Amino acid sequence: MAESAPAPAPGIVDRIQAFVEEHKTAVLIGTGLAAVAIGGAAYYASTSGSDGGRDRKDRKKAAKPPKKRKSVKDPDGPILEERKPKVAEEELVRPDPAALAAMSLEERTALAASFKSKGNGAYSTKKFDAAAELYTIAIEITPKPEPVYYSNRAACYVNMTPPKLDLVVQDCDEALKLDPNYVKALNRRAMAFEGLHQYTEALRDFTAATILDKFTNQNAAQSVERVLKKITGDKTTEILSQREPRLPSFTFISAYFSAFRPRPLPNFGESPTTGESTLLLALEALAAEDYHHAVSYVNEALTQDISSDEGRAEALNLRGTFRFLTGDIDGAKADLQESIRLVPSFTQSLVKVASVHMEQGDPAKAFECFDEAIKQNPGDPDIYYHRGQVLFIMSEFGDAAENYTKSTELDDEFVFSHIQLAVAQYKSGNVANSMATFRRTLKAFPTRSEPQNYYGELLLDQQRFADAVEKFDRAVELEKLKTPPNVLPLVNKGLAMYQWKQDVGAAERCCNEALRLDAECEAAVATLAQLSLQQGKIEKAVEMFERQAELARSEPELQNALTYQYASAAQLEFMKNYPSMAAELRTMAQNMP
Incomplete structure (x- = not known):
């Protein structure tokens, strides 16, 4: 981790993450690692799919499988009606076309359902080729296409050796044309896409299935997380292999160098x-x-x-x-x-x-x-300051404070040793000592913005919003005397205004002003991205996360930004594919605990 000027308490990046955690249900799948944050604890079984009211008896029978029956490769399970120990050859024979032509619609529907039932029986005994053929006959003879027929045949293709994943996708495509809300088909198609290494398509379908299931399905949420990790891991490797080294933002660099006397x-x-x-x-x-x-x-x-x-x-x-x-x-x-x-x-x-x-x-x-x-x-005070920084990173706050104190004893003119001592005291739970140290530092360094800014962060952590904003404003004024200024106090003020008054407009104005002064300020970009998610401005959020990925300095920072970017893009695609769900999505987020 790069050592910089004082580690804020909590730091701005920490507080952006806290902001995300606080509002994770509102930003839904678009939050980084949202699959973990908002996944429910429901089971992932055959009844999770939508069948438009069809086959309720099938689902009841599926709920009590024989105890000795082992699961097949499809964790979503089939829709089962009957359990046939064997498949007779005559059962695989297609009905005579002339006989079909003479049947009424009701008779053909019943006959197709009987072939589907036989297919379920064959599936239950792991006769996947025979089951697929029986479902195919049902598809061919039914007068009205049924999405469950295609979905069940897709389950057969999943379990063949080797799996016929292209056919799984084709059948799930057909099922979803008939019923776009068919969660079972979405999950099956997502699994097939994942097996085909088409991870973006898999993420799209797993995301849609998770939202349609109202975030009650833990396995679906874990699938979103799994595919996100694969996408972002591969993309991170690709970007880093091609990216030319470049300096981070002025704010980041100046903070780093200011940490040395x-x-x-x-x-x-x-x-x-x-x-x-x-x-x-x-x-x-x-x-x-x-x-x-x-x-x-x-x-x-x-x-x-x-x-x-x-x-x-x-x-x-x-x-x-x-x-x-x-x-x-x-x-x-x-x-x-x-x-x-x-x-x-x-x-x-x-x-x-x-x-x-x-x-x-x-x-x-x-x-x-x-x-x-x-x-x-x-006698070099920098040694003790930076050793304190490493101890602080390791959460050894007491030992860190001792090193900051040693640094100030050797040179009490270095403002960051005083600031970081106050921060370490605060993190250790010595709030009174921390505040006293900060007040002494403010008095000793009246023309420096940093004590104002970091003291404001402690006040914000205590929800003393008015006092915090006052300190951030003072820091901003002091920074205006510098060219170029450090813009972190502006971002801090924006976060404070949002946490205090839920004033999104004020928060955005502060961050946009920060970007006007320092176009590569990662903290401002990250905050704007999260604010966009909070307001349901997914397109804007995706744009900001793309920018955050461009600015990321390290591999973990890049992968985190890409996780937000791809998760948000998947949510955006869901809203485009299911426009009627957009309002409901927002309502679900607001009502979730």
Whole structure:
């Protein structure tokens, strides 16, 4: 995980997720991992499908199968009427066309139903080929097409070896033409699409079946989750293999660099080499928050002549940092380790490589780096601040607070050590101490926006909405004095206005203003996407989730955004295919606990 400025309490991303959790029923299938969030506990049996009032006796008999009967490959089960131990050859013979022509409609309907019943008997004894043939005869002779005939034949195709999945899709297509609300056929077709690796179509059908079943079917919900994971996993791999490394938003980068105390520029003497001069340009651009030029200059400097180990270590540190920010974890690790090899006492490189180890899920290695950094320079306050950050990520809030305190003892002019100490105290349950620390920090740093912003987050967490908005407004005003400003206080204010007054318009205006100032602010995009879902603006939500995926820095962030995107798109397709259900869908969401 990237270490940044203080981890908010709870952070903005955490609170966006909390917002999603609070309103998960309202956003329905469009929420990330909605399949888990809103799935019910009902069974997934043959009675789950719609048959327009047909075959109620069939369903009653299906509810009590013989105890020794083993399930077949179709978890949705057939619609069973009779149980025949054998299928006689004569039962598979089609009726004489002349005899059929002489029958009344009622007689042909009854005859077709008898073949369907025989098919159910054959299915119950796992004679799938014979059952399929019997259902085929029923389809051919019935004067009125019945969706259950096609669906049952599809169940036979599912259970053949190998399964005839293309025929399953064709039969379910026919069943759904006759009854678009036939949940059983939707589930069967979805299973066939999944088997054919047509995951988008499978997600569409599983989503429709879940909604039509009013979210009471846990297995259907799990199927949505399963297919979503497959789609987004494959798409994530594809995107990352093709994506060119790029910097995240200004807000993200500035937060990261602000978590390190400023250091003086290296002194290369009166006659620096070309590479050293270029490195100085990179560091000056960094100080001016001109990140794109800083990247360009440092890359150029490393291709030129840098005469000293210290200068090259500095350049590798900076390039490694930018590689880390673009998601090139292996490249970042290589640069930072080479920087440490050249200058073992370069504690900032040690601290940053600890972040790389955390990103790779290896906290033990991260702490080894901190121990080495302390061994090299025990008086560097950055070491303790960032070790506190790692402990905070691990929810070791007491130990984190000790490290923040040590950092402030070594240098009490670094605002983030004070802020993060207050946050850690809050997370530990020491609310009074936390608030006192924040009030002292506000007094000590009256021109900094960060204490106002993060104090506002704590007030928001306590539902002190008016006080929180006041702090966010103050932070916004202070940020206006900077070019460009940090826009997180605007996003925070938007969330506060929604939680306080359910003022969607105010929340959207804040986030749109944030995007005007920083077009790549991930938090603003994510919040707008969730607000769109909450209002049922699914098309807008899909658009915003696509944008969120474009901005995602890491693999987990990308997969999460894609999960929202594809789940929302599936819900949107349902609403287009079932327009009469749109209003009911909204009502169901509002009435769910």
